[in-house]
Amino acid sequence: MPLDALRPSPLVEQAVERLRAQITGGHWPVGTKLPGETTLAKELGVGRSTVREALRALAGAGLVRARQGAGVFVVAAEPAEEWSARLRRAAVTDVYEVRAAVEVHAARLAARRRTGEDVAALRAALAGRRAAAASGDAAFVDADIAFHAAVVAAAHNPVLTDLFTQFVPALREGLVDLLSLTGLRARDRNPGDAAHEALVAAVADGDADTAAQVLGRELEDPFAAGGRE
Template identity: 85%
Template sequence: MPLGAVRPSPLVEQAAARLREQITGGHWPVGTRLPGETTLAKELGVGRSTVREALRALAGAGLVRARQGAGVFVVATEPAEDWPARLRRAAVTDVYEVRMAVEVHAGRLAALRRTDEDVAAIRAALAGRRAAAALDDAAFVDADIAFHTAVVAAAHNPVLADLFTGFVPVLREGLIELLALTGLRAADPDVADAAHEALARAVEDGDAETAEQVLRRELEDPFGGREGSPPGSPAASAAPGTPPA
């Protein structure tokens, strides 16, 4: 099946799209060696440099791989899904389970590694969370996430920090939905303040065990009370008196 010439702009994107169609459509199965740059350039009606950039884009998507001296080969027929995209379609309960593994460990490390600057940042974020109690749910959730971000940052592990940052969009959406469904803040606008104060104090005191315990309890029962569990979670749907899973 002929590739067909592409329109003048944007050439790289169009060339990559045409090549991707050939791969995902099964014209070039896994293991196939692609035609050379000169052949592809001629079929697409573009320069070799454009083909080279298009192939790099396909390699970045996990569809092709260059083998030195052998050419470019198809290694997958579906593009690799990046981490942000995977998280966007993940269930909020799945994200919470991974969040607990990341953040509980980060909280422990924060208590062991925090600096004076970290403590000041955590205290400032806690003050911001308290100030946001007078605002709407979205602003309060943003302030809550900012506090937890400050704690994770105090662990001084960039991988943990990046993982937590990746969770934020899903967490934000889930927590706003949670507050809207339960109305938890109607009676207590600064819900779970005591737990956040306890966490800040534990990190400040260098008490790793307490920081870990406080975070684990909070993430098992966010915002305090079973009704505060993530929507769809076992804790949210359990019968009264049943402990969270």
């Protein structure tokens, strides 16, 4: 079916949606080479730069791929699921397993790379976690996550920091639910305090192996860790 000219408004977004509809609707099946930028621009009534940006967005969604010297080809009929959406529907156990891999390595790096400011931030986060023990489960989980975020930040690796940030919404929801279901904090308002203190000490001392071991024990099993957190 022919492409109609676009109406004035965010043109790139309109171009993306129109081209996406052609792909997901089967007009351009997987393996098809898309028309050239000049042809698409003429059919859509936009400039080539708009088409180029739209194709870049479609490539980011996993629908098309440029082949050097050959053109742009359809490689999938449906867009790839966004990482944030996948995390939202993931089981807390799955999130915890990946979180453990990220955080244990971050703890090891933090012990090697920490600065005086990082150590001060960790001690402040530990104090904040202890203060939150008098609050409800949600506030305590927020303080606990803030502590772990401080550990990751001390690793000085922006990719690890971004990964941890992506986990936070799903992680927070899962931990709040877990504490509510288990009633753990009815017995101990500040579970895991000694382990968190030991982690701060290991990072401050530059003891990478101990930092990784302490955090690894905390995160090895989401339900046990939830019981200690």
